[in-house]
Amino acid sequence: AGGGSGPVGSAAEDGGPSAPERVLFPPTFSVSEIKNKQRRHFMFLRWKQQQRKEKLAAKKKRRKEREALGDRAPPKAIPKTIENQRVYDETTVDPNDEEVAFDEATDEFAPYFNRQTVPKILITTSDRPRGRTVRFCEQLSTVIPNSHVYYRRGLALKRIIPQCIARDFTDLIVINEDRKIPNGLVLSHLPDGPTAHFRMSSVRLRKEIKRKGKEPTEHVPEVILNNFTTRLGHSIGRMFASLFPHDPQFIGRQVATFHNQRDYIFFRFHRYIFKSEKKVGIQELGPRFTLKLRSLQKGTFDSKFGEYEWIHKRREMDTSRRKFHL
């Protein structure tokens, strides 16, 4: 049937499939007006081929022009990426902004950054954690120094919090689990600090990472926070930074990275070694996961009466592909 349509074809298919350049369509003709599906498809393919040829020819011409001009050629156009086209966020932090600096000096993390408090972290899960979550909790506790894992059977979070404060914990991490895999993270700074609720995805345990390294040692790792540009991003970044003790032990050569890209925060844990002053080798050890911020609450964890500083509203915030909030 495909071969039959060729010779049977109507007058509109003049010139046959062999020479697309010489096809002349009447000016008001559009490929979508042909009622016959087979013919329409055929014409569309031909049109596409023609477009591709034209594009190739244009590219060649441009390249020849550039070579002909040599040094005087205009600089290459920068390709558009999503990061380039990002909608400018008015809450982007300028490094020299005084108001932000003042805010940060007086917010809840100030005592940490002034080195008055040492972080002590409690990691726990939702009810009845299953295998993967348990192992993930253990690995997380080796990554973050001075952290303890406690399982709770049916204890309400609201009642745990005063106990934690009484025992001098500075942070609380709750890993929520669904169908045996961890999928949510609640990070709460304890003495009445902000609470951030994340959705966690692509969790890789240590044995699933392709590497040949050993386990993380007890040394305090360094922290890298990348790309936290807006006010919201800044406060989340400070939250992450306050999990780790302030003085990294460079002997350990370990680094924990929180990299924000398009509102996804990637966590990695590496060991680095400087091979020369221009080259560094990194080896991944430790678990990895990605987080996406769902909500940030002013006080400690309270889902009903808490005062929300930021919630991800899907209808309003997901409308543009180039708008990011962190």
Next chain:
Amino acid sequence: FRTKTQNFCRNEYNLTGLCNRSSCPLANSQYATVREEKGRCYLYMKTIERAAFPRRLWERVLLSKNYEKALEEIDENLIYWPRFIRHKCKQRFTKITQYLIRIRKLTLKRQRKLVPLRRKIERREKRREEKALIAAQLDNAIEKELLERLKQDTYGDIYNFPIHAFDKALQQQDAESESESDAEKEEDDDEDMDKREFVEADDSDLSDFEDMDKLETSSEEEPEEEEEVEKKASHSKSKGKTPLKGPARRKRPYIEIEYEKETEPTTKTKAA
């Protein structure tokens, strides 16, 4: 409705739930059930006298909240009724109270809120995450950041890369020798006292340099022990020049002069 093994009755007044001749409320003219509404249990009764009045057909009696008293009430109300109905009513009442108790207990504990996943959104999020991961180029970013930190000297003196440090030293030394020669020319125009002071300072510094030389040569002979004694870093790969930065720093404001120890005295003598 039928399942493989049983018939179930859809009538809401049914006592047992099965569709039998003996437990069908439509088939029996004398019938009773226990039903609950908003946490309270009622006994519903149907007698043949009211069969002509559909609105008044089912008589409702509120049962007490106390379990035993309610059982007695059932007995009282169904006193001359067939055993089957009495028995089944009490059984049903028992079951209802049990599940009401369970509901009350559960509402006190934290309830798990089931939030439905939206498939389209999940797919979108996953896709976006993958693209973001590719765009992030994590390894490169981390390496860059670490090199930045190395350049800005946050690691202190743990890592000794002689080429880098040497270049830096050279550059700084060049800059400073130029500024020094300018300073010396200016000071030549000053009074003698100043010159003398200047010269004396030079002498002392020269002597310092001689000490430096000795120190340095000795340290080059015995790299390991001296530097470990001098420096606190345990991992330093010691090459001869850089460890002296420390003591040199303390003695003179100009840091890298010991590298150019041959040319330095010559510039001084020219000035003097």
